[in-house]
Amino acid sequence: MTTNPLPGHADQPAEITCANCGQFVGALTRCPRCGARVEKRMSVRLFRYAALALGTIGLGLLYLMAIHRELPVVRIGDIKPTMNFAYVRVIGTVAGDPRIFKEAGKVRSLRFTVDDGTGEISVTAYRAQAAALVEQRKIPSSGDHVEVAGSLSMTADDDVIMRLQVPEHLTLTRAEVPVTRLGDVNGSLVGTSILVEGIISAVNPPRPESRMPWVVEIRDESGEGAITFWQDAYPDIRDKALLIPGSRVRARISVRTYRERLQLMLNRGEDLEVQAGDSARLFVAGPGAPVPADPTPVVQTPAVQAPVVPTRVVPTRAIPTRVEETRQIAIVTAEMKGQEVTVYGRVVEIRTPEAGTKAPYTLVLEDEGKRIPVVYWDDVATRLGENAPSTGVLMKIRGRVDVYKDTLQIKVSHSDNVRLVDIEPTATPAPVGEGLSEIGKLTVEMKGRVFTVRGTLGEPRSLMKGIIYPLNDGTGQIDLLLWDRLVPGPERDRLEPGQKVKATGLIGEYKGALQIVPSNPQALELE
Amino acid sequence: MILNILTVLGVTVLGTVLSSVISVLPALHAYNVLGALVLLFYWLIEKGLTVPSEVFLPFMAGIVVGWSMLNTIPSILLGAPDESAMFTVLPGQKYLMSGRGYEGTMITGVGGLAGVFFLVCVVGPFAPRVLPVVQGVLRSHMHWILWVIITYILMSEWPKGGNWGPAGLAKFADAWRSLGAGLATFFLSGFLGFILLYRSPVSVEMAFQNIMPAFVGLFAIPWCLLNMISGANVPPQRIAHSLEINGDLILRSAAAGGLGGGFAAFFPVVTGGIGGLLAGHATAQRDEKVFIMSQGVSKLVYYVGSFTLLFVPGLGITRGGAAWMMKGLYVPRSYYDYFMVLGSIAIAGAAAFLMMSPLTRMTIRFIEKVNYRNASAIALLIILGIVFLMTGWGGIIVMVVATGIGLIPVLFASRRLNCLGVLLLPIACNMSGFGQKIAMWLRLI
Numbered sequence: 024m025t026t027n028p029l030p031g032h033a034d035q036p037a038e039i040t041c042a043n044c045g046q047f048v049g050a051l052t053r054c055p056r057c058g059a060r061v062e063k064r065m066s067v068r069l070f071r072y073a074a075l076a077l078g079t080i081g082l083g084l085l086y087l088m089a090i091h092r093e094l095p096v097v098r099i100g101d102i103k104p105t106m107n108f109a110y111v112r113v114i115g116t117v118a119g120d121p122r123i124f125k126e127a128g129k130v131r132s133l134r135f136t137v138d139d140g141t142g143e144i145s146v147t148a149y150r151a152q153a154a155a156l157v158e159q160r161k162i163p164s165s166g167d168h169v170e171v172a173g174s175l176s177m178t179a180d181d182d183v184i185m186r187l188q189v190p191e192h193l194t195l196t197r198a199e200v201p202v203t204r205l206g207d208v209n210g211s212l213v214g215t216s217i218l219v220e221g222i223i224s225a226v227n228p229p230r231p232e233s234r235m236p237w238v239v240e241i242r243d244e245s246g247e248g249a250i251t252f253w254q255d256a257y258p259d260i261r262d263k264a265l266l267i268p269g270s271r272v273r274a275r276i277s278v279r280t281y282r283e284r285l286q287l288m289l290n291r292g293e294d295l296e297v298q299a300g301d302s303a304r305l306f307v308a309g310p311g312a313p314v315p316a317d318p319t320p321v322v323q324t325p326a327v328q329a330p331v332v333p334t335r336v337v338p339t340r341a342i343p344t345r346v347e348e349t350r351q352i353a354i355v356t357a358e359m360k361g362q363e364v365t366v367y368g369r370v371v372e373i374r375t376p377e378a379g380t381k382a383p384y385t386l387v388l389e390d391e392g393k394r395i396p397v398v399y400w401d402d403v404a405t406r407l408g409e410n411a412p413s414t415g416v417l418m419k420i421r422g423r424v425d426v427y428k429d430t431l432q433i434k435v436s437h438s439d440n441v442r443l444v445d446i447e448p449t450a451t452p453a454p455v456g457e458g459l460s461e462i463g464k465l466t467v468e469m470k471g472r473v474f475t476v477r478g479t480l481g482e483p484r485s486l487m488k489g490i491i492y493p494l495n496d497g498t499g500q501i502d503l504l505l506w507d508r509l510v511p512g513p514e515r516d517r518l519e520p521g522q523k524v525k526a527t528g529l530i531g532e533y534k535g536a537l538q539i540v541p542s543n544p545q546a547l548e549l550e
Numbered sequence: 551m552i553l554n555i556l557t558v559l560g561v562t563v564l565g566t567v568l569s570s571v572i573s574v575l576p577a578l579h580a581y582n583v584l585g586a587l588v589l590l591f592y593w594l595i596e597k598g599l600t601v602p603s604e605v606f607l608p609f610m611a612g613i614v615v616g617w618s619m620l621n622t623i624p625s626i627l628l629g630a631p632d633e634s635a636m637f638t639v640l641p642g643q644k645y646l647m648s649g650r651g652y653e654g655t656m657i658t659g660v661g662g663l664a665g666v667f668f669l670v671c672v673v674g675p676f677a678p679r680v681l682p683v684v685q686g687v688l689r690s691h692m693h694w695i696l697w698v699i700i701t702y703i704l705m706s707e708w709p710k711g712g713n714w715g716p717a718g719l720a721k722f723a724d725a726w727r728s729l730g731a732g733l734a735t736f737f738l739s740g741f742l743g744f745i746l747l748y749r750s751p752v753s754v755e756m757a758f759q760n761i762m763p764a765f766v767g768l769f770a771i772p773w774c775l776l777n778m779i780s781g782a783n784v785p786p787q788r789i790a791h792s793l794e795i796n797g798d799l800i801l802r803s804a805a806a807g808g809l810g811g812g813f814a815a816f817f818p819v820v821t822g823g824i825g826g827l828l829a830g831h832a833t834a835q836r837d838e839k840v841f842i843m844s845q846g847v848s849k850l851v852y853y854v855g856s857f858t859l860l861f862v863p864g865l866g867i868t869r870g871g872a873a874w875m876m877k878g879l880y881v882p883r884s885y886y887d888y889f890m891v892l893g894s895i896a897i898a899g900a901a902a903f904l905m906m907s908p909l910t911r912m913t914i915r916f917i918e919k920v921n922y923r924n925a926s927a928i929a930l931l932i933i934l935g936i937v938f939l940m941t942g943w944g945g946i947i948v949m950v951v952a953t954g955i956g957l958i959p960v961l962f963a964s965r966r967l968n969c970l971g972v973l974l975l976p977i978a979c980n981m982s983g984f985g986q987k988i989a990m991w992l993r994l995i
Contacts, residue, residue: 051710051963053724055710070779070957070961071961071962074953074954074957074958074960074961075734075954075958075961075962076954077950077951077953077954077957078738078951078954078955078957078958079738079954081950081951081954082738082741082742082745082951082954082955084951085742085745085751085947085948085951086741086745086992088751088947089745089748089749089750089751089994090749090992090993090994092749092751094749095754097754103592103755104592104758104878104879105589105592105755105756105757105758105759105878106754106755106757106758107757107758107874107878108757108758108760109754109757109760110747110748110749110750110754110757110995111754150983151983151986152986172995175757177878178877178878178881188748188986188989188995189986189989189990189995191990192995463885478864479682479686479864481682481864481865481866482866482867493864493866493883495678495682495863495864496864497678497679497864499863499884499885500863500864500883500884500885502883520686520689520866521682521685521686521689535883536883536884
């Protein structure tokens with residue numbers, strides 16, 4: 024077998040074959056066939072142990088080198104695709120507010136954007152790390168200074184994110200935010216985080232079982248505003264029992280716009296501080312609510328921390344201007360004719376009077392399947408301003424119960440009694456498009472038209488102001504684009520890769536890829 | 551459209567031809583070259599030049615397919631028997647040692663061709679419907695499956711000594727020498743993996759190649775060194791005009807190799823070596839030819855399959871080095887990309903197989919005239935150059951340390967597969983949720 028060896032094989036050292044049986048043994052010191060010991064020259068043995076030494080000592084030195092190496096700081100603008108997987112630090116300020124994604128009540132991820140002057144990067148912490156940050160109340164706010172380290176992950180879509188691997192790698196320096204008077208809140212502050220103070224004038228909690236937000240109306244000497252927050256923020260509010268009209272609040276909120284209206288959004292419950300005000304002491308909000316003996320200062324007792332169920336706050340002792348009892352539409356009856364009631368409901372229909380007639384404006388409100396018309400005339404309609412209704416929004420109406428031509432209705436006599444409550448219209452009917460289509464049949468030519476598609480969600484990709492899920496139905500794939508302003512965080516928390524959904528939305532195209540953009544949460548159904 | 555098709559056809563063949571050059575150089579991995587190509591594409595993008603996806607997708611597919619198939623040539627003809635081959639010499643090397651290296655290479659090539667058929671004709675049509683479901687089911691189980699694989703790798707190592715002499719401590723130590731070396735290799739590699747994951751000495755500008763110097767050190771350099779210092783006497787090789795196989799063998803090999811390679815392609819950080827191990831254990835006891843061919847199937851299905859998974863509509867997973875590099879350049883979106891890649895794979899598979907026989911003959915002629923130890927030395931210099939150019943001194947340091955670890959299984963007769971601890975251990979820990987805690991305990995973060 025080994026006759027006429029190939030070039031370079033003629034000078035094989037004898038020690039690679041067994042002297043006893045001639046079997047090839049390579050680097051072994053005992054022949055695998057006959058078991059005879061094969062003597063090796065020193066060099067081979069040395070090589071073996073030198074390799075072991077090189078491996079272990081070298082690894083030890085590499086370890087020492089690694090732990091004494093400072094994590095490199097990079098400028099965001101300098102990040103290149105070749106830096107994928109690099110473990111680096113960035114230093115900058117938080118741009119915009121963080122988003123917390125929850126699933127079945129558990130924190131799934133937390134995301135915020137860091138700006139260092141050269142660019143912006145999205146920083147994401149997943150599961151355990153995100154939960155730890157929430158637990159440690161280490162959630163950055165817009166304007167905070169941060170130093171954060173993590174691994175970079177990027178794709179060809181220019182989606183660059185930094186994955187925060189340990190909560191300790193986020194160093195947070197809270198920004199000093201001056202108090203902004205409510206009267207000074209205007210469009211120039213959109214996208215910023217500000218501190219507001221005021222007295223609660225009304226608290227509008229969501230109905231039980233609904234997904235609507237809380238709205239706390241406040242006022243100061245310069246004007247009024249409404250702080251909006253989602254239900255998941257409620258448990259984190261300290262002194263919840265004091266969340267009643269007359270209490271003084273101080274809140275760090277984000278200024279946003281929704282349908283061209285300013286929105287004061289409270290992102291986290293702990294960003295709302297509540298102190299009992301003079302008039303608040305006249306209220307009893309329920310079992311365990313504070314009844315301070317001494318007017319000032321308010322000292323919180325354990326009783327103050329008693330759990331308060333998130334339901335309507337109904338004052339039992341009066342402040343004259345705020346005495347009202349909210350009613351469900353279903354329990355407004357003809358027997359209540361002449362009584363003043365306050366109701367909440369979604370606008371399902373708006374009827375405007377014909378020109379030259381004295382007919383009223385009519386809103387048809389719906390609440391839990393029951394409808395009631397609300398009527399008012401020009402003197403009210405022309406003064407509604409920001410509270411002008413539109414189909415789908417939640418309104419709070421205060422008016423007198425009336426019966427006209429055997430139809431129950433509520434007559435409103437003053438524009439202050441028509442309030443737009445829910446600027447996130449969770450009950451907006453899903454848009455009606457051109458029907459269900461297979462994804463594979465959608466083309467760029469269909470851009471600008473509304474279609475409904477069904478499919479399975481893939482792994483999401485983050486955008487600056489939204490998120491993209493690849494949606495596949497077996498015939499093709501389309502990007503399901505969920506903008507923050509259209510489909511808010513809590514709605515998206517229910518989504519996860521692998522889930523089947525039905526989506527209705529406008530067909531768009533970006534860089535050659537088709538997109539479908541639902542215009543509200545109702546346009547997205549889990550299947 | 552016709553122009554597009556012709557472009558795809560042309561660049562696929564071009565990529566396959568380039569891969570034939572990469573493949574016949576021992577120890578040079580396709581991913582090393584792909585890394586350099588990706589850098590070139592980034593550079594072009596920076597200069598404002600966009601390369602259409604119809605050019606670089608088929609080109610990269612051609613390289614991956616061609617290398618996966620043609621790399622068999624140096625692995626059989628230029629590979630000195632090593633590791634477990636001391637006891638049960640790998641069938642491919644048995645063929646080489648009996649002058650039938652050409653036949654062994656071609657049988658493996660047939661396995662590769664079967665792998666291409668398996669991917670294009672069996673997996674391709676069903677993947678978009680089936681794999682997302684499979685992924686959905688398995689996603690939350692990946693971590694423990696990975697631990698089962700690790701356990702299997704460690705427990706399937708067997709003692710290479712301790713068979714002779716009187717019972718006692720010396721015999722016990724002799725038996726445990728290779729087992730201990732295997733365990734040491736696995737845990738040292740795993741430790742190296744932790745360091746590279748969190749504090750790699752490689753410059754952040756080239757972080758996408760963090761793991762490359764480690765792989766070169768763990769696998770390529772020991773192979774070159776072993777070829778240079780401890781080769782066997784290779785007899786002259788005969789060129790066969792027929793292969794001793796039949797349809798039954800091909801089907802059995804495709805089933806075993808497809809399963810092993812497919813498993814490796816689908817699961818994160820499970821590599822072709824592990825797929826090969828699974829395929830080998832499934833078939834080795836029955837027929838050597840099935841074993842050889844299934845290795846060809848497994849290798850091709852792993853490398854090409856993991857690359858293809860990136861393009862499966864609705865799946866959204868990234869597996870294998872080629873796919874990770876591709877993701878930085880292009881994110882596939884539609885069936886257009888999917889079918890283009892499947893088509894490229896089929897064309898590249900055909901082209902690579904047609905090149906197999908002439909390349910094998912050329913390599914045999916080469917080793918008959920040139921001392922292949924010198925070829926190994928030249929290959930060593932080439933890969934050292936690539937590592938230095940791409941990752942600098944930081945990469946060289948990692949490579950040297952990894953070489954020390956990679957030589958342990960070679961010299962202590964344990965399995966090189968243990969070197970995969972560099973990926974398996976840190977990723978399995980991370981997927982189980984305690985990787986970061988270990989890294990903190992090690993003061994790496």
